[in-house]
Amino acid sequence: MTVRKKPAEKIKTIRPSGKREENFFALVFEVARQIPKGRVTSYGAIAACLGTKSSARMVGWAMNGCHLVKPKVPAHRVVNRNGMLTGKHHFTPPGMMEKLLKKEGIKVKNDQVIDFDKHFWNPAEELGL
DNA sequence: CGCCTGACGAAAC
């Protein structure tokens, strides 16, 4: 997919004065929760949606507290740009990530999502940004 | 206060 829009303007509404408050985490979790079942997205996509596309690492790093958040965050639906389950080692059982994905209809082979582009869920697009 | 690390991504080789 291609970068068609620049959510920077919308982000400005969410992030007044470009302040990097911990709200960034909340936003990441918020977007991650919006991922529909049977769909997957990438850290970079979420980052781009938030406006910090250059900091995809921050998104992934933010997921470190995904299990600490009250509403469950489907972190298993978030993979890297390559469609690889790089964060599976961070799950309670390492293999639970692909297990959940498979249960939702996502085919996973060797820690990699099959037809990643087909199951890809663009936050910026689906959220109306 | 400075250096290292990290669930990524894109450019360079």
Added chain:
DNA sequence: GGTTTCGCCAGGC
């Protein structure tokens, strides 16, 4: 076209 390096930004030590 696969592998390696650099860049990003925030947190931990």
